[in-house]
Amino acid sequence: MHISKIHIENFKIFKGSFKLPLSNGMNILVGDNEAGKSTIIEAIHLALSGLFNGKYLKNELTQYLFNNEVVTEYIQNLEEGNSAAVLPHILIEVFMEGDDLDEFLGDASSEKAATGFFLKIAFDERFQPQYEKLVKLGGIKTLPIEYYNITWSSFARDESITPRTIPLKSALIDSTSSRFQNGSDIYISHIVKEFLELDEIVEVSQAHRRMKESFMDEPSIIKINEKIKSAAKISEKKVELSVELSSKNAWESSLMTYLEDIPFHFIGKGEQSIVKTKLALGHKKAKEANVILMEEPENHLSHSKLNQLISDIKSGSADKQIIVSTHSSFVANKLGLENLIFINDLKRTGLNDLSYDTQKFFKKLSGYDTLRLILCKKAILVEGDSDELVIQKAFQVSNDGKLPIEKGIDVISVGTSFLRFLEIAEKLNKDVVVVTDNDGDIEALKKKYDKYLGDNKKQSIEICFDEDVDTGELEKFNYNTLEPKFLKENSLEKLNKVFGTSYEDDDSMHLYMRAHKTECALNIFDTSEELSFPKYILDAIKQDVP
Amino acid sequence: MIIAAAGSGKTTHLVNEALKIKDGRVLITTYTQANEAEIRKKIVEINKCIPEHITVQTWFSFLLKHGVRPFQGVLFEKKIKGLILVNSQSGLKGRTRYGQPIYFGEEKEFEHHYFSNALKIYSDKLSKFVFRCNEKTEGWVIDRMSKIYSHIFVDEVQDLAGYDLELLKHLFDSNSNVLLVGDPRQGTYSTNTAPKNKKYRKANIEKYFFEDDSIQIETDRTSLQINYRSNAEICNLSNKLFPNMVATTSGNQTTTGHDGVFFVKKSEIASYLNKFEPVQLRDTKRTEVHTGYSVMNFGESKGLSFDRVLIYPTKPFLGWLNNNNSELAETSRSKIYVAITRARYSVGIVIDD
Numbered sequence: 013m014h015i016s017k018i019h020i021e022n023f024k025i026f027k028g029s030f031k032l033p034l035s036n037g038m039n040i041l042v043g044d045n046e047a048g049k050s051t052i053i054e055a056i057h058l059a060l061s062g063l064f065n066g067k068y069l070k071n072e073l074t075q076y077l078f079n080n081e082v083v084t085e086y087i088q089n090l091e092e093g094n095s096a097a098v099l100p101h102i103l104i105e106v107f108m109e110g111d112d113l114d115e116f117l118g119d120a121s122s123e124k125a126a127t128g129f130f131l132k133i134a135f136d137e138r139f140q141p142q143y144e145k146l147v148k149l150g151g152i153k154t155l156p157i158e159y160y161n162i163t164w165s166s167f168a169r170d171e172s173i174t175p176r177t178i179p180l181k182s183a184l185i186d187s188t189s190s191r192f193q194n195g196s197d198i199y200i201s202h203i204v205k206e207f208l209e210l211d212e213i214v215e216v217s218q219a220h221r222r223m224k225e226s227f228m229d230e231p232s233i234i235k236i237n238e239k240i241k242s243a244a245k246i247s248e249k250k251v252e253l254s255v256e257l258s259s260k261n262a263w264e265s266s267l268m269t270y271l272e273d274i275p276f277h278f279i280g281k282g283e284q285s286i287v288k289t290k291l292a293l294g295h296k297k298a299k300e301a302n303v304i305l306m307e308e309p310e311n312h313l314s315h316s317k318l319n320q321l322i323s324d325i326k327s328g329s330a331d332k333q334i335i336v337s338t339h340s341s342f343v344a345n346k347l348g349l350e351n352l353i354f355i356n357d358l359k360r361t362g363l364n365d366l367s368y369d370t371q372k373f374f375k376k377l378s379g380y381d382t383l384r385l386i387l388c389k390k391a392i393l394v395e396g397d398s399d400e401l402v403i404q405k406a407f408q409v410s411n412d413g414k415l416p417i418e419k420g421i422d423v424i425s426v427g428t429s430f431l432r433f434l435e436i437a438e439k440l441n442k443d444v445v446v447v448t449d450n451d452g453d454i455e456a457l458k459k460k461y462d463k464y465l466g467d468n469k470k471q472s473i474e475i476c477f478d479e480d481v482d483t484g485e486l487e488k489f490n491y492n493t494l495e496p497k498f499l500k501e502n503s504l505e506k507l508n509k510v511f512g513t514s515y516e517d518d519d520s521m522h523l524y525m526r527a528h529k530t531e532c533a534l535n536i537f538d539t540s541e542e543l544s545f546p547k548y549i550l551d552a553i554k555q556d557v558p
Numbered sequence: 559m560i561i562a563a564a565g566s567g568k569t570t571h572l573v574n575e576a577l578k579i580k581d582g583r584v585l586i587t588t589y590t591q592a593n594e595a596e597i598r599k600k601i602v603e604i605n606k607c608i609p610e611h612i613t614v615q616t617w618f619s620f621l622l623k624h625g626v627r628p629f630q631g632v633l634f635e636k637k638i639k640g641l642i643l644v645n646s647q648s649g650l651k652g653r654t655r656y657g658q659p660i661y662f663g664e665e666k667e668f669e670h671h672y673f674s675n676a677l678k679i680y681s682d683k684l685s686k687f688v689f690r691c692n693e694k695t696e697g698w699v700i701d702r703m704s705k706i707y708s709h710i711f712v713d714e715v716q717d718l719a720g721y722d723l724e725l726l727k728h729l730f731d732s733n734s735n736v737l738l739v740g741d742p743r744q745g746t747y748s749t750n751t752a753p754k755n756k757k758y759r760k761a762n763i764e765k766y767f768f769e770d771d772s773i774q775i776e777t778d779r780t781s782l783q784i785n786y787r788s789n790a791e792i793c794n795l796s797n798k799l800f801p802n803m804v805a806t807t808s809g810n811q812t813t814t815g816h817d818g819v820f821f822v823k824k825s826e827i828a829s830y831l832n833k834f835e836p837v838q839l840r841d842t843k844r845t846e847v848h849t850g851y852s853v854m855n856f857g858e859s860k861g862l863s864f865d866r867v868l869i870y871p872t873k874p875f876l877g878w879l880n881n882n883n884s885e886l887a888e889t890s891r892s893k894i895y896v897a898i899t900r901a902r903y904s905v906g907i908v909i910d911d
Contacts (some may be wrong), residue, residue: 117698118628125629125698168702169627542901 013110013301043355060182101134118168184294245368293328341383398533562901565787582708589717602721625688648680682750685721715740718751775828791818836866
């Protein structure tokens with residue numbers, strides 16, 4: 013049993029409708045900050061558990077759950093005197109696949125006949141008269157959230173379902189937040205409870221009850237009660253010290269999870285994540301399935317712990333649905349690139365959306381560079397390491413000594429695979445600059461990048477190369493790579509200084525630079541000499557490019 | 559389908575059959591809420607609690623939950639606010655100047671045909687709506703039901719009527735095992751009075767399933783024919799009401815000193831009530847009874863057992879008692895049958911002094 017798709021409307025960052033298909037097994041959400049990764053995880057957890065930020069949302073509805081723009085539009089509408097302004101709602105639809113889910117089949121979904129359920133936070137029509145009065149009075153500045161309620165319904169319009177009766181359970185492993193340092197980590201008790209079978213839960217609560225009853229029979233407690241009884245003149249009725257047995261799940265709130273004698277909430281966030289993950293992975297119930305939701309597992313974990321956690325998740329993912337959000341290319345790479353879902357601009361792209369060749373290429377590639385492309389704000393693609401160093405230097409010089417990465421710009425050497433990277437960048441709408449040699453044939457270059465130049469120019473993709481074709485006397489020498497262009501821009505004298513050499517003519521310098529590419533690049537990177545850079549390099553590092 | 563006599567333990571039989579099933583889920587459904595409660599009680603008696611795999615639901619709430627709601631979208635998008643019980647044909651639009659009723663049509667005035675102004679679905683149109691939903695989705699409604707419930711048991715099937723029967727027919731064709739239990743003699747109510755399948759209503763339900771050759775149904779007329787509740791004399795009287803049906807025999811040999819059928823003069827009611835404490839049974843609320851002793855309408859008493867009853871007969875019933883060939887309407891006959899067969903030991907019938 014698993015979630016096959018999630019549909020979110022007007023929840024937090026998502027304005028309007030957002031749909032995300034999910035696969036059984038591993039799903040890795042990657043993308044920029046603010047791209048909506050965490051919101052997706054929050055939405056799934058909310059729909060499955062009723063919990064938001066570790067609390068039951070039912071009594072904590074606020075306007076801030078709603079997409080801000082949607083609320084603003086509603087209020088503007090009202091202010092413009094349009095009393096028929098439609099009250100915004102939040103909808104989270106969970107589409108499910110698996111056995112024994114026929115009760116969830118119906119046509120109350122956004123896709124007509126489907127299996128699943130939805131959570132809706134919407135205006136409660138019973139308050140229509142009050143709301144009408146409110147509108148007539150005018151001056152509504154916020155969403156009238158007091159007239160809203162939250163309901164669950166299966167696609168078969170069965171509104172009696174609750175998180176308790178939904179066969180999918182969520183285990184949220186959230187190492188990012190420090191929200192729950194007050195000690196009552198509801199997630200762990202939630203997860204522990206899901207781990208237990210029904211008869212085990214009954215046994216625990218019975219034992220808890222007996223424990224409390226024996227507490228009342230303790231001679232010292234009896235004595236104390238006698239004392240209170242005789243002293244209490246407040247009321248005619250019996251006053252007594254007792255323990256609370258009335259609430260339905262008393263044991264959940266008063267029992268505490270310990271890890272080697274240390275209360276769970278006192279141990280490190282990292283260790284907590286590992287324990288929670290293992291518990292959630294160990295969940296094996298016949299009629300229920302567990303969806304593991306994990307937010308940025310790389311936080312709070314040392315590298316070796318992270319490694320351990322990831323191998324745990326990986327081995328558990330065979331029969332479990334796992335949804336992980338991450339910023340770490342290490343994590344994503346380890347969990348399997350084929351499971352990546354890129355969330356960008358509140359849209360999504362899966363690896364499956366890329367051409368077959370590109371997919372194959374990236375599956376073969378270590379993956380690390382792909383992820384750098386996906387995770388950065390902007391990328392500068394270069395051919396080799398020496399080009400990379402020169403670009404870094406050029407950037408530093410014009411940015412008060414800051415490296416590109418400090419501004420979210422990643423310089424990636426891609427060898428000859430420019431076009432493959434561009435395909436992904438285009439799909440992701442990622443800002444990318446290509447810095448390439450013209451190799452003495454501008455026409456061939458223009459042909460190669462035909463899809464990104466001239467009339468086909470893409471807004472987010474810039475191709476930078478030197479417009480001039482240089483020639484010289486050396487045979488079998490390419491005058492149109494970075495090194496000769498760099499020499500052309502600076503003087504022979506300056507470069508001799510930088511490299512600690514004493515060549516007397518340009519061609520000797522050319523040959524030296526070709527033979528010592530990396531060394532020269534390092535010298536350039538480290539030097540404090542004032543350097544000039546070719547125009548196409550400067551174009552590439554301009555902040556507003558593309 | 560099991561044709562069962564009153565007091566033969568059909569609910570117990572049904573519950574036992576349901577408890578035997580280990581694979582799959584069982585729905586036990588019946589028309590009246592009283593009988594639904596009785597079924598629940600029976601399960602708890604036998605099994606201590608209602609097991610997870612058994613669902614007990616009235617026919618109407620079953621239809622609303624699994625018939626209407628899942629695919630209502632193909633017919634009607636608005637939120638249906640529940641069910642409204644009606645006793646006669648619903649959806650009255652107005653009257654002609656001769657006083658003839660005019661009803662909302664199904665095609666052109668769909669919403670008013672099926673729903674009240676408060677968007678509650680009329681009980682007499684409920685099964686028709688389900689039937690239409692199933693038609694429009696090419697069988698998804700029935701398919702979904704049969705996927706959820708591997709076994710569907712219907713108690714007091716004689717209460718089902720109109721499109722209910724069409725739905726049952728579809729369910730027979732589905733993968734679910736369907737078990738119907740009923741007593742045509744006890745046709746006191748109908749889920750609806752719709753013109754559809756009118757001739758098969760109540761006592762004639764059995765015929766419905768036999769006149770259509772396409773329906774493969776096994777009928778058991780013998781295994782539940784012993785009335786364990788009532789003694790022989792009471793059984794004999796009840797058998798006389800339905801001379802064309804297999805006579806039931808009594809399985810109750812206990813004697814108490816006041817056993818059988820007795821006439822009670824009006825003037826002696828008080829002392830009779832005081833002495834034997836029977837439950838008073840009457841046709842409708844309009845019949846005057848002695849307050850201070852428990853009382854019930856004939857229809858309400860269906861499915862229940864009492865040691866002794868005191869019946870306030872209707873005129874046609876008195877006529878019939880005098881002469882078994884005198885006219886007695888079908889529903890009246892059924893109600894009286896129900897009333898008589900409630901008693902274990904004695905039936906008192908009130909007569910004028």
